Amino acid sequence: MSNYSFEFCTSSKIIFGRGKSDLLPELIRPLGSRIMIITGSSPQRHSVLIEKIKAAGIYVSLATVSGEPEVEKITEITSLILRQNCKVVLALGGGSVLDAGKAAAILANNPGDIMEYLEVVGEGKALPCASLPFIAVPTTAGTGSEVTRNSVITVPSHRVKVSLRSPEMLPKIALIDPELLRECPLTVRVNCGFDALCHLMEAMISRKATPFTDMICSYGLQQIPRETLQTYWNDPQIEEPRCAMAFASLLGGMALANGGLGAVHGFAGVIGGMFGAPHGAVCAALLAPVLKTNMAVARQIEEGSSSEGELLLAEKMLKQIEKMTDFFTAGQCREPEKLITELERLTRENHVPRLSDMGIKESDLPIIIKKSSQSSSMKGNPFSLSEERLSYILHKAL
Numbered sequence: 001m002s003n004y005s006f007e008f009c010t011s012s013k014i015i016f017g018r019g020k021s022d023l024l025p026e027l028i029r030p031l032g033s034r035i036m037i038i039t040g041s042s043p044q045r046h047s048v049l050i051e052k053i054k055a056a057g058i059y060v061s062l063a064t065v066s067g068e069p070e071v072e073k074i075t076e077i078t079s080l081i082l083r084q085n086c087k088v089v090l091a092l093g094g095g096s097v098l099d100a101g102k103a104a105a106i107l108a109n110n111p112g113d114i115m116e117y118l119e120v121v122g123e124g125k126a127l128p129c130a131s132l133p134f135i136a137v138p139t140t141a142g143t144g145s146e147v148t149r150n151s152v153i154t155v156p157s158h159r160v161k162v163s164l165r166s167p168e169m170l171p172k173i174a175l176i177d178p179e180l181l182r183e184c185p186l187t188v189r190v191n192c193g194f195d196a197l198c199h200l201m202e203a204m205i206s207r208k209a210t211p212f213t214d215m216i217c218s219y220g221l222q223q224i225p226r227e228t229l230q231t232y233w234n235d236p237q238i239e240e241p242r243c244a245m246a247f248a249s250l251l252g253g254m255a256l257a258n259g260g261l262g263a264v265h266g267f268a269g270v271i272g273g274m275f276g277a278p279h280g281a282v283c284a285a286l287l288a289p290v291l292k293t294n295m296a297v298a299r300q301i302e303e304g305s306s307s308e309g310e311l312l313l314a315e316k317m318l319k320q321i322e323k324m325t326d327f328f329t330a331g332q333c334r335e336p337e338k339l340i341t342e343l344e345r346l347t348r349e350n351h352v353p354r355l356s357d358m359g360i361k362e363s364d365l366p367i368i369i370k371k372s373s374q375s376s377s378m379k380g381n382p383f384s385l386s387e388e389r390l391s392y393i394l395h396k397a398l
Contacts, residue, residue, distance in 0.1 A: 006210035008258050009167060010147045011136070011174040016250065018243070021049055021137060021177040024090070025056035031133040031172070032087030034059045038077060038101045040093040040139075041066040045183065049092070061086055065093070068161070068272070068279075069100035070154045074114055077104040081132070090135040094188065095143025095195075095279075098136050102169045103151040106131035114153075120162045121155050127166040136171040139180045141232075141245040142192025142280060144199055144253015146174035152269070160273035160371075178246040182236055189233050190350050191280025193245065197224065198264050198283040199252030201324055205294065205317050206260040206380040213259030214320075220251035221327035226342055233350060263290045263385060263393065266378030270371040277358040284352040288343040289396035290381075295321060295336055297383045317382045355397045365394050 015023065028035055035053070039046055041064050054060050061084040063077045081089065081104055089108070091101025107114055110129045115122040136146035145151075150165040184192075203209060204217035223244040224232075232241035256265075267290075268282040298314035306314070318336065325339040360368075369390045372378055378385075385393075 004211060006212060006258075008210075008212050009149065009170060010254050010257065011171040013173045014147065014250070015173065015175045016247065017177065018179050018239075019177065020175055021180060022052070024049065024135070024137070024175065025053050025058065027135065027173055027175070028053060028058055028088055028090070029056060033057065034061070034084065034086045035088040035090055036061045036063060036077070036081045036084065036086040036104070038063045038065060038089065038091045038093070038097055038104070040064065040097055046092055065097050065100045068096045068152070068154050069103065070156055071114055071118075074100060074103045074107065074153060078107045078114075081105075081108040086132070088133045088135065090137065092137045092139065094138065094140040094192070095145040098138060098143070098145035099151040099153065101136065102131075102134060102145070102171070103153060103164050105134040106164075106166060106169050108132055114164070117164055118153065118155070118162050119165065121158045121160060122162070127164075127168060129168075131166075131168045133172045134169075135173045135175065137175045137177070137180070138246075138249070140184050140188055140192045141181055141242075141249040142195035142252075144196065144249050144251075144256060146171055146176065147250060147253040148257040154273060158273075161269050162273075174250075176246050176250055178239075178243040181242050181246060184236055186233065189236060190352065191278050191284065192249070193224070193229050193233060193280070194284035194287065194347075194352070195280040196220075196245070196249045196252045197229070198287050199256045199261070200248065201287070201291070202262040202264055202380070203252070203255035203259040204324065205320050205382050206262055207382055208260035208380050210259060213255045216251050216255045217259070218323065218327070220248045220255065221324060223248040223251070225328055225330040226346060227330065229346070230350075260380030261377040262381035263294075263372075263378055263390075266375040266381065267368065267372045267394070269375055269377065270368055271355070271358070271360065274364070274368070274371075275359050277355075277360075281353055281358070282355070284347050285355055285397040286393065288340050288347070289393045291321065291336075291343070292340050292396075293385065293389050293393050294382055297385070297389070313382060355394065360398065362395075362398065365391060365398075368394065
């Protein structure tokens, strides 16, 4: 889990701070005078900011994304960018909006159809050309999409969510202004908060983790102990927890982009594609049972006649979970079982739905397990989990 030979990539420029979105006009001007701005379904929420950009003499075209981006929507926005001769793309919204922007910005500068480049259901070709300059401005705290090099896209015809992926998809500028989180709805705050928590926890114990990502995850988790999360969820107008949440989300994105994830996200991508379930809610339902299962495997390795490498891996993971517990409880406890208990309590008290509430039945579990076993995130899990253990996780979340 720890390797002193590693690479680290992130967005070319990261700007973080209250009110920093006011800098957008001067950041855009050197990149081009015609911009495509992509927002969620209500662009009027950002009308003041959009008018400031127009007032700077920048021609603005608008596109909207409602829900998670689908292949058809990405193709539509890409065509609009080309028709309007836009030289810059700015995404202003949640993770789905940012993913749509990243995908459209690079496809607008590459030949061919999106299916030539999509993983799993497409041809999976490498994108040969750089992206148009892309600026990511998140209005939610959780996905970390402003610092990742892929875009998660739904393909309804295959009932899957797959990635468009390229190092060129890292944004030119990632601008995180915690003031933009003030109007985020409660359900979105909770779902995204759990997503950020999952990113930091999974990347911390991933097979691909490095000392650099460990440092990022440790600092990120210290920003959002349970009390801070709950305070932000209760009232996003309170400045300190809002800023902490935005910062933790940013760090989580950096960690997952460079350190990988695990079984939670291995399941979540498949479940989201098959059932249209909210990503953060799926992660919330799965996090405790996945951590509990990984702990059980680690202890089984410690008690058995395992190889030295497996034993070191198990010991390392259990120490990392002790650290997570310490951070999550703000220094009150280091017992891993307490982390499981507190995560379960947090999901229950914040009315996070179970998988059965998302339309998933026991008869669906075998196909979910089959598909999830092949996912890239599952390969980052610290241990290879048997079908029996994967089934246990899903039953506990059902």
